[in-house]
Amino acid sequence: MEKGIKKLGYNVGHSWNFVFHRMDYPHCRNNPIGDFVHRLFNPDTDKNEKANHGFIYQGQLKDRNGKLIDLKDYKGKTLFINLWATWCAPCRAEMPHIASLYEKVKDQENLEFLMLALDDDFNKSEKYVDAEGFGFPVFQAIGRISPSLHSQSIPTTLVVNKEGKIVFLQGRHE
Numbered sequence: 001m002e003k004g005i006k007k008l009g010y011n012v013g014h015s016w017n018f019v020f021h022r023m024d025y026p027h028c029r030n031n032p033i034g035d036f037v038h039r040l041f042n043p044d045t046d047k048n049e050k051a052n053h054g055f056i057y058q059g060q061l062k063d064r065n066g067k068l069i070d071l072k073d074y075k076g077k078t079l080f081i082n083l084w085a086t087w088c089a090p091c092r093a094e095m096p097h098i099a100s101l102y103e104k105v106k107d108q109e110n111l112e113f114l115m116l117a118l119d120d121d122f123n124k125s126e127k128y129v130d131a132e133g134f135g136f137p138v139f140q141a142i143g144r145i146s147p148s149l150h151s152q153s154i155p156t157t158l159v160v161n162k163e164g165k166i167v168f169l170q171g172r173h174e
Contacts (some may be wrong), residue, residue, distance in 0.1 A: 031044040058146045061139040071146055077110045079160040085118040085149055086128045091155040102136040116141055
């Protein structure tokens, strides 16, 4: 792992070298940094308990025009939901693929794309989407978001079927 990080041009400090080399040692995994690094580089691959459960239509979103939308307004529709931010390199890497998918299916009835930008500055998210020429709609969560969207990492993608069941989930969830 350390070699891969150095190969990418990152300078790994001495304390991180210790964690990378010894993160499987019990005394290193029982501290906050060791636990964090272990979870970061060894994600939980068990089936996520949120998959195949009902989506909780709770919370509000704001669209690019400032209009508030209740998640409950999307009941009965198939939802493609993606949580992302401009500072997230993996998020930016998957955006062209999501944009391509959106262009292929955007006219399907009862299918909605909810691209939830997590940047502190929503204008930054909007500018990024415009600069890249992506056509999908971008939203900002307002207040408390649905527990179904709580995630430990981004990007996170969910697909909710028209019956309200989470049928696809990619990302680490609480």
